[in-house]
Amino acid sequence: MKNPAEKNLSGEAVALDSLERDSFCIFINEHSEEKLSGGFYDQSYIPAGFGRKFDEYFAVTYLLEGRCRYVDYLKREYMLAPGALLIRHAGTVYTATGYYDERRHWLEFSAALPMSFFHALRAAGIIPPELTLLLPGVDSRLIAIARDYIDALRRAEDAAARARAYGLFLDFFSTAEEIARRTETAECSEEERRMVRAREMLGANFEQELSPREAARRLGMGYESFRKKFAQHVGSSPHDYRIRKRLEKADALLLHTRMPVKEIAIRLGYSAVSAFCRQYTSVRGYPPGTVRGNGNTAVTETQKPTDRFAVATGSMQ
Numbered sequence: 257m258k259n260p261a262e263k264n265l266s267g268e269a270v271a272l273d274s275l276e277r278d279s280f281c282i283f284i285n286e287h288s289e290e291k292l293s294g295g296f297y298d299q300s301y302i303p304a305g306f307g308r309k310f311d312e313y314f315a316v317t318y319l320l321e322g323r324c325r326y327v328d329y330l331k332r333e334y335m336l337a338p339g340a341l342l343i344r345h346a347g348t349v350y351t352a353t354g355y356y357d358e359r360r361h362w363l364e365f366s367a368a369l370p371m372s373f374f375h376a377l378r379a380a381g382i383i384p385p386e387l388t389l390l391l392p393g394v395d396s397r398l399i400a401i402a403r404d405y406i407d408a409l410r411r412a413e414d415a416a417a418r419a420r421a422y423g424l425f426l427d428f429f430s431t432a433e434e435i436a437r438r439t440e441t442a443e444c445s446e447e448e449r450r451m452v453r454a455r456e457m458l459g460a461n462f463e464q465e466l467s468p469r470e471a472a473r474r475l476g477m478g479y480e481s482f483r484k485k486f487a488q489h490v491g492s493s494p495h496d497y498r499i500r501k502r503l504e505k506a507d508a509l510l511l512h513t514r515m516p517v518k519e520i521a522i523r524l525g526y527s528a529v530s531a532f533c534r535q536y537t538s539v540r541g542y543p544p545g546t547v548r549g550n551g552n553t554a555v556t557e558t559q560k561p562t563d564r565f566a567v568a569t570g571s572m573q
Contacts, residue, residue, distance in 0.1 A: 280293060290372060316429070
């Protein structure tokens with residue numbers, strides 16, 4: 257079990273007791289997974305020892321008071337303090353059990369968004385499959401955006417207000433991600449900073465030839481040390497990580513552009529379209545052309561993303 261430290265990073269005082277406990281919810285259509293909601297919820301709404309296990313829709317929970325035991329859909333377990341942001345992927349099973357603090361208090365900001373919106377975020381690479389937790393700390397900037405989001409929901413029957421709510425959520429999420437990244441970089445060791453840089457290198461610029469050995473050289477590390485440290489920090493080998501990120505980019509291009517498969521293969525650095533199709537089919541379990549034929553095939557998978565990947569790519573390299 258991981259135990260992220262509690263962080264209060266805002267430069268301003270955060271007066272949680274003064275926050276209005278308010279929420280709003282609408283359904284975009286008749287389907288229960290197409291939900292748009294949000295609010296601040298305290299111990300008067302959330303019972304002690306409550307548990308959540310499954311959401312049809314996409315949701316985030318920003319913990320402000322209390323503690324939470326969180327097991328994400330990848331079976332990673334955390335004991336969380338205020339300042340944690342839980343990212344609950346649509347249509348997945350997880351466990352979140354809340355505990356009141358010493359004052360018998362609980363406070364969270366939660367937002368739920370339609371599954372269709374989640375699919376777009378997943379396809380664009382904004383919410384990768386492995387991202388289920390951020391640690392931005394209790395921050396006044398995030399609380400202010402959350403209040404604006406709830407205010408937009410009050411008028412969400414209006415299309416312009418709905419658009420504003422979606423925009424505010426994206427602002428909330430990107431701000432949380434930026435704060436968490438800066439905090440992680442500031443607090444991490446030289447080894448951790450190298451691993452952050454390694455993920456950045458291996459997860460981009462696919463048209464360029466970049467082997468794990470070359471990544472290790474650029475980081476000033478021996479290959480065997482780099483390979484072992486990367487696996488410890490990321491949970492997969494550098495080789496497997498680059499393949500996964502390359503195929504996530506392929507999914508986005510297949511779903512949201514009319515780019516020919518051959519051009520996608522070239523853009524992603526494959527020597528031939530046959531090599532791309534072979535690897536894509538081996539990992540995904542279906543050829544890339546199926547994605548365009550069946551719409552959202554690539555982004556509605558709710559299995560653990562590494563399961564088929566591990567079988568298809570073999571042992572750590």
